[in-house]
Amino acid sequence: GNSVTQMEGPVTLSEEAFLTINCTYTATGYPSLFWYVQYPGEGLQLLLKATKADDKGSNKGFEATYRKETTSFHLEKGSVQVSDSAVYFCALSGKGNAGGTSYGKLTFGQGTILTVHP
Amino acid sequence: EPEVTQTPSHQVTQMGQEVILRCVPISNHLYFYWYRQILGQKVEFLVSFYNNEISEKSEIFDDQFSVERPDGSNFTLKIRSTKLEDSAMYFCASQKGISGGEQFFGPGTRLTVL
Numbered sequence: 001g002n003s004v005t006q007m008e009g010p011v012t013l014s015e016e017a018f019l020t021i022n023c024t025y026t027a028t029g030y031p032s033l034f035w036y037v038q039y040p041g042e043g044l045q046l047l048l049k050a051t052k053a054d055d056k057g058s059n060k061g062f063e064a065t066y067r068k069e070t071t072s073f074h075l076e077k078g079s080v081q082v083s084d085s086a087v088y089f090c091a092l093s094g095k096g097n098a099g100g101t102s103y104g105k106l107t108f109g110q111g112t113i114l115t116v117h118p
Numbered sequence: 119e120p121e122v123t124q125t126p127s128h129q130v131t132q133m134g135q136e137v138i139l140r141c142v143p144i145s146n147h148l149y150f151y152w153y154r155q156i157l158g159q160k161v162e163f164l165v166s167f168y169n170n171e172i173s174e175k176s177e178i179f180d181d182q183f184s185v186e187r188p189d190g191s192n193f194t195l196k197i198r199s200t201k202l203e204d205s206a207m208y209f210c211a212s213q214k215g216i217s218g219g220e221q222f223f224g225p226g227t228r229l230t231v232l
Contacts, residue, residue: 036223043122043209043223044161089161104149104216105174108161 002027006090006109013080013116021075021112023064023090031092033057033066033073034106038087047075047088080116087111120144124210124224132232134199139227141193141210149213150193151221152185154178154206161209167193200231 007022025031035047035057048057053068062077073090090109123142131137143150152164165175167185184196193212197204207228211221 041225043225044211045223046220049220091161104213104221105151105163105166106153106161106211106221107163108153110160 002031002092002094002107004090004092004107004109006088006112009111010113010115013114015082015116015118016079017116019075019077019080019084019114021088021090021114023073023075023109025071025073025090025092027071027092027094027107029094031094033064034091034093035062035064035073035075036089036091036108038089038111040086044089080114082116082118085114085116087113120222122210122212122222122224124208124227126227127225128228128230130230130232131200133202137197137200137229139195139197139208139210139229141195141224142191143193143210143212144214144222145191147212147214147222149173149216150185150187151211151213152195153209153211155209155226156203156206164195164208197229200229202231205229205231 003026005024032051034049036044037047038044048059050057050066053066056065064073064075089111091106093104093106125140150167153161155161163176165179165185166173182198186194207226209226210224213221
């Protein structure tokens with residue numbers, strides 16, 4: 001079945017540091033890939049997505065590239081801010097085989113807690 | 119901006135009791151989901167719902183669980199006889215279309231079974 005593996009956390013950085021959170025996946029077919037973020041006390045929000053190989057998703061300075069050859073979707077940001085402190089989830093949504101259907105079920109990684117200090 | 123809402127934010131119940139978790143999805147969305155996250159573990163898919171019926175469910179979603187969209191607005195998750203291991207954060211999500219669309223999540227209901 002489908003699975004997502006994220007790097008172990010928590011991650012603690014100083015403001016303006018470079019961020020990488022690794023994510024690799026196992027899936028049949030051609031999944032869509034997502035990064036969701038959860039701020040304290042809130043629900044999950046979509047941060048960025050990529051729906052096919054070599055696509056780059058980007059939002060709020062975060063980027064991730066869909067790498068089919070390494071089955072990876074690593075999250076990066078060049079300069080983190082204190083306000084980026086949150087839990088980050090990598091996820092995939094499987095697509096069926098050609099002509100098949102998918103009802104959009106998301107498979108999540110375990111989440112990575114990011115804390116950014118001033 | 120439209121958002122998914124969930125009530126209650128925290129539910130405490132005794133083992134063996136029935137609970138109903140409520141969600142109001144975004145009004146023009148067609149696909150609805152429940153997920154749960156046991157403390158310290160992954161967010162896990164429970165069930166998806168489309169066109170007034172379950173479209174997919176996980177192994178977790180056994181006979182003790184049911185979902186309903188009773189009035190075209192609310193989307194509920196019922197657990198008939200709660201167990202200690204049902205203690206978790208339960209998230210509702212909705213999606214407008216199925217092709218690469220974004221799922222919008224509610225803030226979650228924390229269920230504590232004593």
